[in-house]
Amino acid sequence: MNCDDARRLIAAYSDGELDLLRNLEVEEHLRGCDSCASARENLRALQEAAHSAYFRAPDDLTESVLAAVRESDPVRQSVAGRRDSRSWLTAGLALAAAVLLGFFLAQVLVRDSREQTLLAELTDSHVRSLIGTHLTDVISSDQHTVRPWFEGRLDFAPPVADLSGQGFPLVGGRAEYIDGRSVAALVYERRKHFINLFVWPAEAGSQEVKGEKTQRGYNIVRWRASGMNYWAVSEVAEEDLRKFAAAFSGATTSPR
Amino acid sequence: MNRINPRPVENETTDFEKTILPHFDAAYNLARWLTGNEHDARDMVQESCLRAFKFFGGFRGGDARSWLLTIVRNTVYSWLQRRQKGEHIFQPEEEMEKFEDVSVNPEQLFARSANIEVVREAIAQLPPEFREALVLREMENYSYKEIADITGVRIGTVMSRLARGRQQLHRILSQNEESSGGIAS
Numbered sequence: 001m002n003c004d005d006a007r008r009l010i011a012a013y014s015d016g017e018l019d020l021l022r023n024l025e026v027e028e029h030l031r032g033c034d035s036c037a038s039a040r041e042n043l044r045a046l047q048e049a050a051h052s053a054y055f056r057a058p059d060d061l062t063e064s065v066l067a068a069v070r071e072s073d074p075v076r077q078s079v080a081g082r083r084d085s086r087s088w089l090t091a092g093l094a095l096a097a098a099v100l101l102g103f104f105l106a107q108v109l110v111r112d113s114r115e116q117t118l119l120a121e122l123t124d125s126h127v128r129s130l131i132g133t134h135l136t137d138v139i140s141s142d143q144h145t146v147r148p149w150f151e152g153r154l155d156f157a158p159p160v161a162d163l164s165g166q167g168f169p170l171v172g173g174r175a176e177y178i179d180g181r182s183v184a185a186l187v188y189e190r191r192k193h194f195i196n197l198f199v200w201p202a203e204a205g206s207q208e209v210k211g212e213k214t215q216r217g218y219n220i221v222r223w224r225a226s227g228m229n230y231w232a233v234s235e236v237a238e239e240d241l242r243k244f245a246a247a248f249s250g251a252t253t254s255p256r
Numbered sequence: 257m258n259r260i261n262p263r264p265v266e267n268e269t270t271d272f273e274k275t276i277l278p279h280f281d282a283a284y285n286l287a288r289w290l291t292g293n294e295h296d297a298r299d300m301v302q303e304s305c306l307r308a309f310k311f312f313g314g315f316r317g318g319d320a321r322s323w324l325l326t327i328v329r330n331t332v333y334s335w336l337q338r339r340q341k342g343e344h345i346f347q348p349e350e351e352m353e354k355f356e357d358v359s360v361n362p363e364q365l366f367a368r369s370a371n372i373e374v375v376r377e378a379i380a381q382l383p384p385e386f387r388e389a390l391v392l393r394e395m396e397n398y399s400y401k402e403i404a405d406i407t408g409v410r411i412g413t414v415m416s417r418l419a420r421g422r423q424q425l426h427r428i429l430s431q432n433e434e435s436s437g438g439i440a441s
Contacts, residue, residue: 011419015393017400046426049375050394057284057301058294065280065302066273069309127273 001029006036014043063128114179115209118231121178123215125185126196126233129174135194136172136187146173150184158184158199158228161251168195168244188244195234195244202229212238221245225253272312276305279321282396283328289391290332292380300335304328325396326406329388378428386421393418 006029012018013026030037129135138149147160153175162170171187171194178198186197202208202224209229213220219238222231223245230248232241276283283304288297304327308315315323379387385407392398392406403414 011422012415015400015418042426043422046422046429047394049429050379050390050425052372053376053379054281054395055285055288055297057280058298061284061298061301062277062280065305068302069272069305072306072309 001025003029003033003036006030006033007039010036010040010043014040014047118179119213119215119220122196122198122231122233123218123220125176125178125198126218127216129185129187129196130194135174137174139172141170141172143170146170146186149173150175154182154184156184156201156228158186159226159252160186161248163188163244163247163251166243166247166251168247190234190236190240190244193234193236195232195236195241197244197248198229198231198233200229202227212242214238223249225249272309275312275315275320276308276324279324282321283324285395286325286328286388286391287332289379289387290329290336290384296335300328300332303335304331307331319402321396322398322402322406325392329406375429378425381428382421382424386417386424389414389417390421390425 006026009018009022009026013023018026030040138146140146140149141162141164143160143162147157150158150160150173160170160173164170168188168190171189173187174185176183176185176198178200181200183198183200186199188195188197208224210223211221213222215233218233218235219241220231220233221238221241221244222229224230230245232245232248234241234244236244280301284297284301287300287304288294291297291300304324308324308327311327379390382390388407389403392403393400398406400411400414400418404411407414409417
């Protein structure tokens with residue numbers, strides 16, 4: 001191979017577009033020809049330079065785009081509405097009963113919308129924790145590491161338990177700011193899936209929210225214990241999530 | 257697995273998110289290079305993702321990144337066309353220039369290339385079709401064939417655009433060595 005041939009092929013060679021035979025021929029030539037080898041180095045430098053000019057997406061863009069996509073989705077909203085008609089009926093009856101009884105109608109409505117906000121925010125937080133790099137602020141399977149980490153970051157001390165024995169190893173924790181207050185997020189693993197357990201103190205006099213829910217395909221199990229609200233959010237099966245809730249409650253409310 | 261889920265509609269956004277999120281940087285990078293600024297690039301990524309979501313039902317697996325980048329590219333070009341109202345976006349292809357030796361040596365080029373802003377300015381000066389080929393090749397590591405598919409031209413055209421884009425980039429980066437004040441850092 002002469003220099004003209006080599007120069008003609010250097011780009012395709014660098015781009016990995018040559019067949020094996022041509023590739024070997026170019027390599028052979030480059031070993032023996034300083035001038036062509038230097039041209040190849042030039043190209044390599046240029047390629048690296050161009051590669052380094054990559055623009056990563058700004059952090060906040062992902063969320064704003066996903067939010068726009070969700071808003072743009074009339075199909076999901078209408079079908080989800082139809083699908084939920086039975087539970088809406090139930091809710092409607094409950095509401096009617098509340099009206100008839102004359103009890104705290106306004107309060108119920110406020111609570112429902114707050115509940116919806118919470119559902120949305122906690123599910124978003126769960127999704128964000130999975131897609132970003134920000135799953136945990138403190139990575140540890142040791143409850144005695146995770147628990148003290150929250151001190152100073154939160155105005156309350158969330159109970160932390162490692163549930164490896166029950167098949168839910170503790171991965172770590174992070175602090176979140178949700179619905180106007182700091183919330184602890186404990187991260188557990190279940191067969192390669194993650195569970196975010198959000199914990200925050202129940203407001204005095206507020207009504208207990210409990211039971212299962214699904215939000216955008218994620219399962220949510222909620223309960224309250226010792227003055228704390230617990231919301232577990234995950235893509236694991238609802239049954240597994242209930243087991244998790246039971247295991248966590250069992251571990252943190254052991255008899256004193 | 258999600259596709260056979262009995263609740264596909266609720267999971268649609270989730271499937272969609274899983275599909276495009278890994279390629280979000282690629283989408284932004286391409287939009288950023290084709291629009292030339294952050295503000296328009298953000299708008300274009302958003303518009304592209306909305307389009308992608310609309311067409312997602314028609315996406316049957318395969319290379320999600322190429323799929324998304326093709327949409328980004330189309331979105332940006334129709335936007336540019338609307339904005340420039342018939343002005344030519346692409347300059348006509350010229351004859352392939354002959355390879356020419358340039359006076360700068362690899363060390364000098366390395367030194368200049370170490371300054372990312374200098375490199376970005378240089379790439380921004382390239383004609384859009386060369387810039388686009390370089391972005392897909394050097395930043396996204398696509399093969400000639402894949403670039404040809406995404407940009408809708410023949411492989412020969414891709415090779416010629418790449419060669420000329422690299423040549424011009426090399427020339428810009430090699431020019432006026434003395435004017436490159438801040439390289440030393």
